Amino acid sequence: MEEEQKANVRAVDRALDILLCFTDATDLGLSEIASRLSLHKSTVHRLLATLENKGFLIRDVQTEKYRLGFRVWELSANLSQNDDPATLLLPEMERLRDLVEETISLYVRDGNERIRVQAVQSKQPIRRVAPIGARMPLAVGASSKVLVAYAEPFILQEVISDPNWPDFVNKESFIEQLDQIRKQGFATSVEERELGTxxxxxxxxxxxxxxxxxxxxxxxxxxxxxxxxxxYAPYIMEAAYRMGKMMK
Incomplete structure (x- = not known):
């Protein structure tokens, strides 16, 4: 009985891992998913069939690739705006985009990474394209430094102790930057994560x-x-103040 329960939990865990594959891809084939998860194709095929039957995935009969199904959107539609900053703050983000004429992104911390949970693209012909759902390390980037600078002290220790900390980032310099960020109220980055940005x-x-x-x-x-x-920093700080007043 215990072995059966473990097998069921493992199946649920793997099914969720399949869905998480679509955080950075629109459509994926059986072989691609199996390779990402290091699972046998037969195992992945069974789980895909279940997810498809439940409406969480849709299979294109021509390409044999899968994409997220309508059931996912049904679940997301029931998120409370009080709990979902990506929905709640979107109008303010759009106003800020129009003010500074650059791409605006909203990030939250998840462990030792940050996730872009919402983005409003700039209307400029040449602009930064910011895909929603992208995960980035907390060692580089303006938003990463903000999320660490204002977090509890133990978060900083976890971040700088991460075995995946990049060799090119000096930890002492990083900590000094955090002190400066807390003093001035904002962080900047120039080509820390991507060239030309x-x-x-x-x-x-x-x-x-x-x-x-x-x-x-x-x-x-x-x-x-x-x-x-x-x-632009004062404009963004003012917008952030208004956004914060909207959140419990």
Whole structure:
């Protein structure tokens, strides 16, 4: 009986892993999913069939590839706006985008990574494209530094002790940057994670004073210069203040 329960839990775990494969891909084939999860194709095929029958995945009969099904959207439609900053803060993000004319992204921390949970693309011909759902390390980038700078002290220790910490980032310099961020209220980055891009980010605190997210403006580094980022920082801080007042 115990072995059967373990098998059932393992099947659920693997099914969820399959769904998580679609956080960075629109459609995937059987072989691609099996390779990502290091599972036998036969095992993945059975789980895909179940997820398809339940409406969580849709299979294209021509390409034999899978994509997320309508059941996922039904679940997301029932998220409470009070619990979903990606929905609640979207109008403010759009207003901020129109003000600074750069791409606006909303990030939350998940372990030693940050996740882009919402983005509003710039209307500029040349712009930073920010895919929702992307995960990034907390060692580099303006929003990463904000999420660590204003987190509890033990979070910093977990981040800098991460075995995946990049060799090119000096830990002492990183900690010094966090002190400066807390003093000035915002963080900047220039080509830290991607060549040719820059970003300025500020924290969002809820009505209880708790850090809930980071909001950032990003764009080409030749347009979003250090001077421009300093100019935009007060606008982003003001928007972040309004956003925080909307969150419990």
């Amino acid at each position: 820059a970003a300025v980010a500020v924290p969002i605190f809820n009505r209880n004073g708790q850090l809930v997210a980071s909001i950032a403006a990003s764009g080409p580094s030749n347009r979003l210069t250090p001077e421009k980022m300093s100019q």
